[in-house]
Amino acid sequence: MRSALLLVKIGWRNLWRNPRGTLLTASALGLGLALLLISLGLLDGGHEQTIADGVRLGPGHVVIQAKGYQDSGSDELLLPAQVVSGIEGFLQTAEMKKLVRGVSPRLLATGLLSSSANSAGVRIMGVIPQDEPAVSFIPQRVVEGTYLSDDRPSGVVIGAELARELEVKIGSRVVLMTQALRQPGIETKNGAGEEMQSTLLRVSGIFRTGLGAVDANIIQLPLPAAQTLLGLPDGQVTQVALLLQQEGDSAMVARALRKQLTGGTVEVLTWRESIPMLAQILGLDHAFNYIMNGVILAMVGLGILNTILMRVLERRYEFGVCKALGLRPGQLAVMVIGESLALTAISLALGLALGLSVEHYFATSGLDLRWIFKTDLPSALVLDPILYSRLSSNRIIWSVSIVFAMATIISFYPALKAARTELPDALKGL
Amino acid sequence: MVLAEWAVELKEVRKTYRTGPIDVPALRGVSLQIAAGEFAAVAGPSGSGKTTLLNIIGGLDRADAGEVWVAGQNLQLLSSGELAHLRLQRIGFVFQTYNLLPVLSALENAEFTLLLQGVPAHKRREKVEKLFSEVGLAGLEDRRPAELSGGQQQRVAVARAMVTEPALILADEPTANLDSATAIALLDVMEHLNRVTGTTFIFSTHDPQVMERAHRFIRLRDGQITSDETRDRQAAGVAAKGDAV
Numbered sequence: 001m002r003s004a005l006l007l008v009k010i011g012w013r014n015l016w017r018n019p020r021g022t023l024l025t026a027s028a029l030g031l032g033l034a035l036l037l038i039s040l041g042l043l044d045g046g047h048e049q050t051i052a053d054g055v056r057l058g059p060g061h062v063v064i065q066a067k068g069y070q071d072s073g074s075d076e077l078l079l080p081a082q083v084v085s086g087i088e089g090f091l092q093t094a095e096m097k098k099l100v101r102g103v104s105p106r107l108l109a110t111g112l113l114s115s116s117a118n119s120a121g122v123r124i125m126g127v128i129p130q131d132e133p134a135v136s137f138i139p140q141r142v143v144e145g146t147y148l149s150d151d152r153p154s155g156v157v158i159g160a161e162l163a164r165e166l167e168v169k170i171g172s173r174v175v176l177m178t179q180a181l182r183q184p185g186i187e188t189k190n191g192a193g194e195e196m197q198s199t200l201l202r203v204s205g206i207f208r209t210g211l212g213a214v215d216a217n218i219i220q221l222p223l224p225a226a227q228t229l230l231g232l233p234d235g236q237v238t239q240v241a242l243l244l245q246q247e248g249d250s251a252m253v254a255r256a257l258r259k260q261l262t263g264g265t266v267e268v269l270t271w272r273e274s275i276p277m278l279a280q281i282l283g284l285d286h287a288f289n290y291i292m293n294g295v296i297l298a299m300v301g302l303g304i305l306n307t308i309l310m311r312v313l314e315r316r317y318e319f320g321v322c323k324a325l326g327l328r329p330g331q332l333a334v335m336v337i338g339e340s341l342a343l344t345a346i347s348l349a350l351g352l353a354l355g356l357s358v359e360h361y362f363a364t365s366g367l368d369l370r371w372i373f374k375t376d377l378p379s380a381l382v383l384d385p386i387l388y389s390r391l392s393s394n395r396i397i398w399s400v401s402i403v404f405a406m407a408t409i410i411s412f413y414p415a416l417k418a419a420r421t422e423l424p425d426a427l428k429g430l
Numbered sequence: 431m432v433l434a435e436w437a438v439e440l441k442e443v444r445k446t447y448r449t450g451p452i453d454v455p456a457l458r459g460v461s462l463q464i465a466a467g468e469f470a471a472v473a474g475p476s477g478s479g480k481t482t483l484l485n486i487i488g489g490l491d492r493a494d495a496g497e498v499w500v501a502g503q504n505l506q507l508l509s510s511g512e513l514a515h516l517r518l519q520r521i522g523f524v525f526q527t528y529n530l531l532p533v534l535s536a537l538e539n540a541e542f543t544l545l546l547q548g549v550p551a552h553k554r555r556e557k558v559e560k561l562f563s564e565v566g567l568a569g570l571e572d573r574r575p576a577e578l579s580g581g582q583q584q585r586v587a588v589a590r591a592m593v594t595e596p597a598l599i600l601a602d603e604p605t606a607n608l609d610s611a612t613a614i615a616l617l618d619v620m621e622h623l624n625r626v627t628g629t630t631f632i633f634s635t636h637d638p639q640v641m642e643r644a645h646r647f648i649r650l651r652d653g654q655i656t657s658d659e660t661r662d663r664q665a666a667g668v669a670a671k672g673d674a675v
Contacts, residue, residue, distance in 0.1 A: 006538075006545045013533035321529040324490055325543050325590075326518025328511060424490045427525070 007331060011339030014311075015346075025307045026346040032300035033351025033403045034358065036293050040399060041359040041389035042367065043289050047282050048390050051247055054278045055271045056137035057214060060104070060241035061250045063274050064257060067267045069238065070274060075109045076181050081235025083266060090260050091242070099253055101243045102134025107226045108238040111178030113158070113219060115166035122162065122219045124178065126226020126237075135243040138207050138220060145170035145205035153222055155204035159215030163206045172203045176221070180231035199229050247271075297406060305410045308340055312414040319418050320426025329419035336418045340411030347407070348400055356396075362389035436499065437598055437630040438464040438487055443496035445482055445653075456482040457493070458653040464646070466597070467628045469621060471635050471644030479653040480634035481602055487632065488521055488600045489513040501597050518546055522591030524601035524633075528583040530575040530590075536582075537562070537571035540589040547594060561589045565619045581612035585619060592623055601633035605640055617643050 015022045055061050064087055066077035084105055091100055107126035112119055129148035133139040138157070139147040148155050156174065158166075168174060177198040201221060209215055227236065244253060250270040257268045272279040312319075319332055327335075366386035445457040456479045464470055472480050485491035486498055489505050498505040501520045508516065517523075522543075530539045540561065541554040549557075562568050565585045575583055584604060591599050601620070605613035617640060624631050633640065641647055649657040 006542070010531065010533055017533060318529075318531065321525070322531070323514070324488070324517065324523050326514050326546055328514050331546070424485045427485075427490065 004331075004334060007335040008338040008342070011335050011337075012342045014315075014339050015342055021307070022343065022346070025304060026343055026350055028300055028303050029344065029347035029403065029407060030350030030354060032297055033348060033399060034355035035296055036399045036403070037351070037355030037391060037396065038358050038362070038389070039289060039293060040395050041391035042362060042387060043285070044392070044395065045363070045388045045390040047285070048247070049384055049387065050278070050282065051271065053137060053384070054275055055243065055247075056135065057209065057211070058271070058278075059239060059269075059274045060102075060135050061244040061247055061271050062242040062254050062257065062268065063239050063271075064242075064261065064266055064268050065239035067265055070267060070269060075238065078107075078181070078232070078236045078238060079240065079266065083261070084235055084237055084240060087240050087257070087261070090257070096253070096256070099244055099246075099249050101245050102131070104128065104131040104135040104241045104243075105223065105237040106132075106239050106241060107223055107230065107232070107236070109178055109181065109226070109230055111176050113162070113166065114175045114177065115168045115172060117167040118165055120162055120165050121217070122158075122176075123217050124176070124226060125218060125220045126223040126230075127220050128223050132220070135241050137209060138214075138218065141207040141209050142205040143208045145203065147205050148220060148222055149204075150222070152202075152204055153225055154199070154201050156201040156219055156221045157205035157207055158203060158219045159217065160206050160208040161212060161216035162219070163203070165216065168203050170203055170206065174201050174203060175199070176201055176219070176229065178229060180229075195231075197229050197231060199225065201225075297403070301406050301410050304343075304407060305413065308336070308343070308411060308414045309417065311339075312336060312418050316421055316426050319421040320423055323421055323423055324427060329421075332421065333415035333419040336415040337408070337411050340407060340414070344404060344407035344411075348403065351403065352396075352400070355399075356391075359389050359391050362387070363391070436463045437466040437468070437501065438462070438632070439497075439499040440487070441497040441499075443483075443486060443493045443498060445479075445486060445491070445493050455653050457486070459496070460650075460653070460655060461496075462648070462655065462658075464630060464632060466630055467624070468646055469624045469631045469644060470646040470648060471633055471641055472648045472650060473635055473641055474650035474656075478650040480650055482653075483650065484600045484602050484632065484634055487598075488523060489517055518543060519594070520597045522594065522596040522599040522629075524584070524587050524591050524599065524604045526603040526606045528575070528580070528587045528607075530583055530586055532575050535572050535574055536567060536578060536586045539575070539586055540593055542590060543594050557593050558589065561593055564622070565589050566615070579612075581608050581616060584608060584612075584616055588616065588619060588623075592627070592629070595627065596629065598630045598632070601631065603634055603636065605635065605637050610639070613637065613639055 064079070066079050068074070069077045088103065090096060091103055104127060107124075109124045109126075111122055111124050113122045127136070127148070129150055133147065142157060143160065145157075148157060156176070158168075158174075163169065166174065175198055177196060180195050180197045207215070223237070242253065244250060250272070254268050254270045261268065322332060322335075323329075366388045369385045369387055440460055440462040443457055443460045444455070447454045447456055460479075460483065472483060474480050482491065486493050486505075487500060489500070489508070493506065500516070503516060505513065505516070530536075531542065534542065537558055540558045544554045544557065559568075559571070562571060565588060567582065567585050567589065570578065570582060575586070578586065584607075588604075591601075604620075605616060608616060620631060621643060623629060635641060645661055647657075647659045647661065648655060
């Protein structure tokens with residue numbers, strides 16, 4: 001133990017025989033760790049933002065809908081009123097209230113929206129005006145007029161692209177035409193079903209999300225108006241969308257709902273299941289980022305290996321002396337590994353200081369992507385042009401562990417070289 | 431436990447180095463016995479095999495043929511680890527170029543081998559300080575090798591070799607890099623330690639002063655012993671002192 005301490009002491013002092021070289025090497029490894037922390041922070045922040053935007057434009061973190069809707073997309077698959085009230089009741093329990101931020105029942109259908117100037121195919125979302133803002137992104141993105149309210153039952157909000165195409169503005173009248181829905185085996189209200197229905201609406205708000213497909217196709221109107229138009233009994237909806245306090249609870253909440261909603265008439269999906277493409281894109285992005293980080297770390301690692309190896313080779317004579325004095329090969333290896341670990345400790349301190357400082361800046365002030373793209377952002381998953389870094393303590397521990405493990409593994413080869421110093425050639429300087 | 435008759439005994443030791451396609455014989459059947467407590471010099475021209483002989487006796491190199499006995503052990507039969515253990519416990523080395531570890535202080539260099547032996551701190555300090563005062567290094571304990579003169583560095587090397595109280599000290603041209611006065615002072619130290627502790631000293635040398643001071647003088651040429659002369663201890667000392675004057 002005493003001799004191991006001496007070997008570590010020798011290793012530490014050896015580092016400072018060439019302070020400039022040591023600091024340069026430590027900076028290279030530290031920079032590798034800093035880049036890893038910064039890129040992981042931006043990646044996780046970007047993904048968190050993308051998921052938040054994706055679920056708020058789509059079906060929320062968790063969605064409950066009629067069984068088969070996800071695969072068929074058939075608007076005729078509806079949730080019965082008693083199922084909806086059952087869901088709402090369950091979500092009122094104390095345990096669920098802590099986890100759920102917003103609940104919004106929605107009725108979805110397709111239709112044709114016409115103005116005096118033009119017509120366009122649209123995706124109809126019948127929503128409860130006071131519930132939808134807690135779940136959806138659209139109410140917050142109203143740039144003209146106001147969002148829906150119960151005192152304007154014939155109001156409609158439309159995207160900016162659609163407004164431009166239809167040449168309408170706030171207060172303009174539009175006609176929404178659609179085919180009445182009919183649930184298989186159930187006679188619809190007023191005998192409606194598979195008949196073209198139409199209603200006159202007034203544009204109360206225009207929203208802009210930045211996503212062309214949304215701004216040109218989606219319209220929202222009060223749920224009662226949509227149900228009347230589609231000829232559905234009160235309370236029937238396509239889905240109930242849930243926004244949670246934390247994305248990480250999605251699977252747990254979905255499990256609890258599946259357990260509650262037995263009978264096989266509904267499907268409960270997390271956002272990963274309801275928006276599989278988003279999950280795949282994020283997975284792909286993760287994989288690509290891991291590969292890039294792996295390449296950066298491998299390059300830094302090779303640089304470190306070269307430096308430590310050079311340090312070992314230029315001290316071959318010294319190792320020969322140590323061996324001649326009775327130092328065992330294993331002890332020589334410990335000395336070199338001790339030196340490498342001391343170098344790694346300095347590198348980690350530098351890397352953490354730099355990486356966490358930059359990460360903190362991006363976490364508070366954000367990275368403005370408009371600075372990179374110069375003009376407006378292209379259609380992308382990230383709707384907010386300012387990207388905020390999010391770095392969890394687990395990520396920091398993981399990154400430090402990876403760099404530490406890499407540096408330790410790298411030091412084994414020079415340590416082996418030192419341990420294999422051949423006497424008496426080393427003493428002759430051969 | 432078998433008591434060693436000789437501190438060092440070599441029987442028909444041969445060693446050949448291969449340099450590319452050429453075999454270069456370094457030792458050609460060397461037989462030699464050195465008793466415990468001897469103060470012996472091995473001399474000869476460059477390439478005569480002096481360093482090879484010391485390396486083989488010290489377990490730094492292995493003979494191709496023959497037997498090498500040190501402290502009662504046949505080195506030819508020992509593993510690398512066992513040789514390292516023997517070097518640590520029984521043999522001290524003094525090199526031509528001192529070979530102190532530059533990052534350690536004089537005291538830390540001297541106690542290096544004691545640390546490897548696991549000797550507790552207070553005993554290490556006690557032993558090193560005693561030796562330092564004997565070799566004239568008192569007060570220089572905290573200096574790094576770069577802050578010491580050549581003679582002082584070599585004294586630290588001698589202290590490092592002596593501190594474990596080895597049975598044998600091998601010194602490869604210990605005065606080669608020292609001026610005449612410093613060399614004499616170092617020889618005084620080594621001879622004093624030999625006389626007081628009974629440690630066997632074998633050193634290779636070109637230096638006439640060292641040759642004069644040796645109690646036994648072995649001459650090598652082309653890997654063979656050409657003369658082996660034992661001198662009276664007092665006579666060797668007197669001759670050397672006369673030369674020094």
